[in-house]
Amino acid sequence: ACSDGDEEQVSGAEVIAQALKTQDVEYMFGIVGIPVTEIAVAAQKMGIRYVGMRNEQAACYAASAIGYLTGRPGVCLVVSGPGLIHALGGMANANMNCWPLIVIGGSSERSQETMGAFQEFPQVEACRLYSKFSARPSSIETIPSIIEKAVRSSIYGRPGACYVDIPADFVNLQVNVNSVRYMECCMPPPVSIAETSAICMAATVIRNAKKPLLIIGKGAAYARAEEGIRKLVERCKLPFLPTPMGKGVIPDNHPNCVAAARSRALQFADVIVLFGARLNWILHFGLPPRYQPDVKFIQVDICAEELGNNVKPAVTLLGDINAVTKQLLEQFDKTPWQYPPESSWWKTLREKMKSNEAASKELASQKSLPMNYYTVFYHVQEQLPRDCFVVSEGANTMDIGRTVLQNYLPRHRLDAGTFGTMGVGLGFAIAAALLAKARNTGQRVICVEGDSAFGFSGMEVETICRYNLPIILLVVNNNGIYQGFDVDSWKEMLKFGDATAVAPPVCLLPNSHYEQVMTAFGGKGYFVQTPEELQKSLRESLADTTAPSLINIMIEPQATRKAQDFHWLTRSKV
Ligand code: ADP
Ligand code: MG
Numbered sequence: 001a002c003s004d005g006d007e008e009q010v011s012g013a014e015v016i017a018q019a020l021k022t023q024d025v026e027y028m029f030g031i032v033g034i035p036v037t038e039i040a041v042a043a044q045k046m047g048i049r050y051v052g053m054r055n056e057q058a059a060c061y062a063a064s065a066i067g068y069l070t071g072r073p074g075v076c077l078v079v080s081g082p083g084l085i086h087a088l089g090g091m092a093n094a095n096m097n098c099w100p101l102i103v104i105g106g107s108s109e110r111s112q113e114t115m116g117a118f119q120e121f122p123q124v125e126a127c128r129l130y131s132k133f134s135a136r137p138s139s140i141e142t143i144p145s146i147i148e149k150a151v152r153s154s155i156y157g158r159p160g161a162c163y164v165d166i167p168a169d170f171v172n173l174q175v176n177v178n179s180v181r182y183m184e185c186c187m188p189p190p191v192s193i194a195e196t197s198a199i200c201m202a203a204t205v206i207r208n209a210k211k212p213l214l215i216i217g218k219g220a221a222y223a224r225a226e227e228g229i230r231k232l233v234e235r236c237k238l239p240f241l242p243t244p245m246g247k248g249v250i251p252d253n254h255p256n257c258v259a260a261a262r263s264r265a266l267q268f269a270d271v272i273v274l275f276g277a278r279l280n281w282i283l284h285f286g287l288p289p290r291y292q293p294d295v296k297f298i299q300v301d302i303c304a305e306e307l308g309n310n311v312k313p314a315v316t317l318l319g320d321i322n323a324v325t326k327q328l329l330e331q332f333d334k335t336p337w338q339y340p341p342e343s344s345w346w347k348t349l350r351e352k353m354k355s356n357e358a359a360s361k362e363l364a365s366q367k368s369l370p371m372n373y374y375t376v377f378y379h380v381q382e383q384l385p386r387d388c389f390v391v392s393e394g395a396n397t398m399d400i401g402r403t404v405l406q407n408y409l410p411r412h413r414l415d416a417g418t419f420g421t422m423g424v425g426l427g428f429a430i431a432a433a434l435l436a437k438a439r440n441t442g443q444r445v446i447c448v449e450g451d452s453a454f455g456f457s458g459m460e461v462e463t464i465c466r467y468n469l470p471i472i473l474l475v476v477n478n479n480g481i482y483q484g485f486d487v488d489s490w491k492e493m494l495k496f497g498d499a500t501a502v503a504p505p506v507c508l509l510p511n512s513h514y515e516q517v518m519t520a521f522g523g524k525g526y527f528v529q530t531p532e533e534l535q536k537s538l539r540e541s542l543a544d545t546t547a548p549s550l551i552n553i554m555i556e557p558q559a560t561r562k563a564q565d566f567h568w569l570t571r572s573k574v
Helices: 012-022 037-045 056-070 082-097 123-128 140-155 196-207 218-222 226-236 259-268 281-286 321-334 344-364 373-383 396-404 425-439 451-456 460-466 487-494 515-519 531-543
Strands: 002-004 007-011 027-030 049-052 075-078 101-107 133-135 161-167 174-176 212-216 240-242 271-275 296-301 315-318 389-393 413-415 445-450 472-477 524-528 549-554
Touching (some): 007 012, 027 037, 037 049, 056 101, 101 123, 123 161, 140 161, 196 321, 218 226, 344 396, 373 472, 396 445, 413 425, 445 451, 460 515
Parallel strands (some): 075 101, 271 296, 472 549
């Protein structure tokens, strides 16, 4: 703020920063340029952490991870036109995941609207498809209320992305400081509970189940319902299955976790309670043949429109998962009940878990080189600290990694999510590492990337090194997308023509030294081909708590998953 005669003046940029600070925003990720540089500077002066990234997409992923991990949105700050368009990927991903996020986009000067201004684009309209709320303040004075509304909308009801458009001419415009009123920080979301009659009905359906199953989704993780859900599982002795990001709400090594018998559990359960998990592709829509035709679903969700999607639920519990879980616990307190531990259902599940675990161990113990996925992940799992964040993306890398890498804490797994987005890993890892640093927990972030997935946001390694975040990047390198080729086959192939004509579209350059992307910026890089090299480099990386590292792990280019009962997606074979 500067003084002009008697009237103290404040710029649009300063008003934005103050409004964000008032709403408890702690982190801003972005890329500066015309017209938003001053906003980043003002935010930093206000005590908001500013993290400069290398692509708006990754900046947006990072900001959305802050929202998921803390329950308060992070901000992604982008320039007009192309900057905003790059951020749409991150907004879409956040919205699909139901994660809170605020995007602030600079836009061209109002006086030049429709004239072909620099980077002019209909940004408010463009963001509508990717957000819950998209608006442009009509004046500097209305900025605080629009920002309050954006923050509130991002966390109330089903969380999601919100967009605020800032015309270039607002940024440096000065107004009288007394003309701006800042809204108070919006209250935490109001907590809604389910109808008592629905709770009674749900308890009755659960009590009468022959083959019950709880499914724990990332909605339960977001709702911080870990304590209640764990009590429910242990009091009623129920089997549970986490979704990919529901992992860790209850530790993966809990005796009631049936993740290793996932397909079997889904296929034969007669009652399924969904805690914050949609019946979308991840859960095979809740339909046969993956489920019994007459399975009774009990849906717990904060979003009424979600209830009844793809199936006709037996009971719907509309409300906050944490609160609804407490209601269910009270019901079972009144009339205690336990699912019999000696049931044939438990026997079926346990047997299947045993045989699936044995099959993975068998693959992991193979001594042939290059290594397969299972060998790699078993060695990684052996050394992973219990409290670490696991970030993961890639096709096989993520799918197989999820079955081997364990989570013991809620909200400590971040992956491609509902939208199946590739390129999220480094942004997510940066957000998690910043939080670990700020909270001084000493927790590590392990980012497990396929070689293709790594490529989408690879230049964020510079960001990681600039902020000196001790992230460990593992690039599980099969020279391609799904599958690749070894160097000799690649060279042989090129004898028959130019790569554009003869190389299968899944190919990436064999033996790429991705670790040198890390050494280029001063971090540690390792190129590993054997289990011993992998163990050693991971041990060294974990021991160094101050610097980032990248371990480029060469695996068999044609390695795949073990045989599945069902195909996850129909993929064309190479
Ligand atoms: P997953 O990918 O783990 O299956 P989804 O993203 O499909 O999970 O589902 C998460 C669900 O959780 C969404 O339908 C969302 O509306 C819901 N949800 C988010 N927060 C809460 C909350 N506090 N209480 C209840 N439901 C919630
Ligand atoms: Mg690959």
